[in-house]
Amino acid sequence: MAAAEAGGMGLTDLPGELLELILCSGVLSAADIGRVSCTCRRLRDVCQARGKVWRERFRLRWPSLLKYYSHTDNVNWLKEYKARHNAGLETRRIVASFSKRFFSEHVPCDGFSDLETLGCPGHFFEDELMSILNMEGRKCLTWKYYAKKILYFLRQQNILKNLKAYLERPGDQLSFLEGAVLIDQYCNPLSDICLTSIQAQVDDITDKVRKVLRTKNPRHPSLAPKAGEVLIVSDVEFQRQVLDAVNCVLYEQLKYKGNEMDYYNSLNSYIHQVLIRRTGIPISLSVLYLTIARQLGVRLEPVNFPSHFLLRWCQGKEGSTDIFDYIYIDAFGKGKQLTVKECEYLIGHHVTEEFYGVVTSKEVLQRMVGNLLNLGKRYGYNCVIYGWDPTCMMGQEWMRNMNVHSLPHGPHQPFYNVLVEDGSCIYAAQENLEYNLEPHEIPHPDVGRYFSEFTGTHYLANKELEIRYPEDLELSCATVQKIYSKVKE
Numbered sequence: 114m115a116a117a118e119a120g121g122m123g124l125t126d127l128p129g130e131l132l133e134l135i136l137c138s139g140v141l142s143a144a145d146i147g148r149v150s151c152t153c154r155r156l157r158d159v160c161q162a163r164g165k166v167w168r169e170r171f172r173l174r175w176p177s178l179l180k181y182y183s184h185t186d187n188v189n190w191l192k193e194y195k196a197r198h199n200a201g202l203e204t205r206r207i208v209a210s211f212s213k214r215f216f217s218e219h220v221p222c223d224g225f226s227d228l229e230t231l232g233c234p235g236h237f238f239e240d241e242l243m244s245i246l247n248m249e250g251r252k253c254l255t256w257k258y259y260a261k262k263i264l265y266f267l268r269q270q271n272i273l274k275n276l277k278a279y280l281e282r283p284g285d286q287l288s289f290l291e292g293a294v295l296i297d298q299y300c301n302p303l304s305d306i307c308l309t310s311i312q313a314q315v316d317d318i319t320d321k322v323r324k325v326l327r328t329k330n331p332r333h334p335s336l337a338p339k340a341g342e343v344l345i346v347s348d349v350e351f352q353r354q355v356l357d358a359v360n361c362v363l364y365e366q367l368k369y370k371g372n373e374m375d376y377y378n379s380l381n382s383y384i385h386q387v388l389i390r391r392t393g394i395p396i397s398l399s400v401l402y403l404t405i406a407r408q409l410g411v412r413l414e415p416v417n418f419p420s421h422f423l424l425r426w427c428q429g430k431e432g433s434t435d436i437f438d439y440i441y442i443d444a445f446g447k448g449k450q451l452t453v454k455e456c457e458y459l460i461g462h463h464v465t466e467e468f469y470g471v472v473t474s475k476e477v478l479q480r481m482v483g484n485l486l487n488l489g490k491r492y493g494y495n496c497v498i499y500g501w502d503p504t505c506m507m508g509q510e511w512m513r514n515m516n517v518h519s520l521p522h523g524p525h526q527p528f529y530n531v532l533v534e535d536g537s538c539i540y541a542a543q544e545n546l547e548y549n550l551e552p553h554e555i556p557h558p559d560v561g562r563y564f565s566e567f568t569g570t571h572y573l574a575n576k577e578l579e580i581r582y583p584e585d586l587e588l589s590c591a592t593v594q595k596i597y598s599k600v601k602e
Contacts, residue, residue: 496534
């Protein structure tokens with residue numbers, strides 16, 4: 114004001130665009146902008162609720178949330194800012210309450226039921242949970258622990274709804290790729306995995322196949338699909354050209370391969386990791402191979418062959434029930450085409466005709482889930498147990514999706530909360546775990562939450578974990594002594 118009284122130019126004399134630029138610079142806090150807007154009508158108009166200043170303040174504070182708004186929406190940014198701020202306060206209150214409520218007991222399967230009635234948008238709540246998880250340093254471990262549990266619950270509940278809707282659709286409308294993505298999302302709820310992104314990566318591979326195909330046969334029918342039309346190539350020779358091009362791109366150019374060295378690594382089953390690492394197991398590579406082939410008009414079908422998932426390619430009349438009318442494709446074996454007899458050589462024994470039949474999308478998903486469920490027991494991950502239940506405490510829907518009832522003892526056996534070396538937390542059945550005779554430290558961010566020391570053979574529970582399981586200390590020491598004294602001998 115002094116400059117104005119002296120005949121100079123004051124802040125309010127600046128052009129509107131310049132005022133906006135100053136207020137959007139990021140130097141001022143939200144409280145500062147609120148106070149500026151109260152000084153006079155001119156600045157109040159510049160700082161209007163639906164204007165650029167509050168939009169920029171919202172963007173600077175919570176950049177990941179802008180994807181929920183359209184540029185064409187007439188958004189009250191001041192209102193949204195206040196709502197997100199209040200959501201953050203509410204989120205932190207809830208997270209803090211979880212520690213008090215569940216410190217001396219496991220979070221029950223219905224322990225998150227009060228989150229169903231949140232007084233704020235769900236994406237605001239999740240965004241604040243992510244900000245808690247991303248806090249630097251080793252402080253606030255308790256908050257991070259419960260924030261992660263809550264975030265897992267919220268995202269997995271949404272994914273289960275999507276999976277249920279997927280399974281309710283008619284069989285001919287089920288995409289194998291979409292099913293694989295849903296499983297991937299459920300197992301990795303904190304990762305940024307979406308069908309659109311995965312499909313775009315597969316489309317990119319398909320385009321590479323088209324380029325190879327074009328050099329071999331410029332007039333191939335797969336090169337000129339009509340908009341909105343489902344591409345079908347009926348001629349067997351044209352189909353062969355497509356499959357040869359797929360093999361060329363996947364295995365020669367992009368170097369995809371079956372992961373023989375680390376076959377039972379769970380990453381081989383997650384479709385987003387298969388695309389990143391270009392390695393997989395028979396079923397995950399088959400889903401990728403089948404999707405590409407179908408986009409180019411070749412209808413391959415999945416075969417639930419024992420111990421080695423395959424695809425089949427009809428050489429006779431479509432829909433034939435004669436297993437000898439098909440060539441069987443091993444996506445794990447670089448797209449090798451096999452006869453019936455060669456399929457048996459692959460697994461080392463004879464199988465009946467029923468194992469050569471086609472399976473549905475739902476059955477493919479069941480096998481993928483079964484593979485993941487059995488990884489820990491068979492060759493799997495290294496982990497440390499930090500909690501347990503005498504029987505499975507998860508809901509029926511979770512048990513169905515994780516195929517728990519297929520286990521010999523089903524849900525009627527101890528289930529353990531374990532910290533896995535890949536950074537994940539898993540709820541595992543007792544029969545799926547075994548002692549590691551060559552133990553080593555588990556590089557998991559939550560290890561310090563439960564344990565005070567790694568002795569070289571096992572972890573020592575901290576005081577809080579001892580309080581939670583007061584009768585387990587003596588048994589744990591006896592078990593360690595029994596197992597590892599034999600190893601030394």
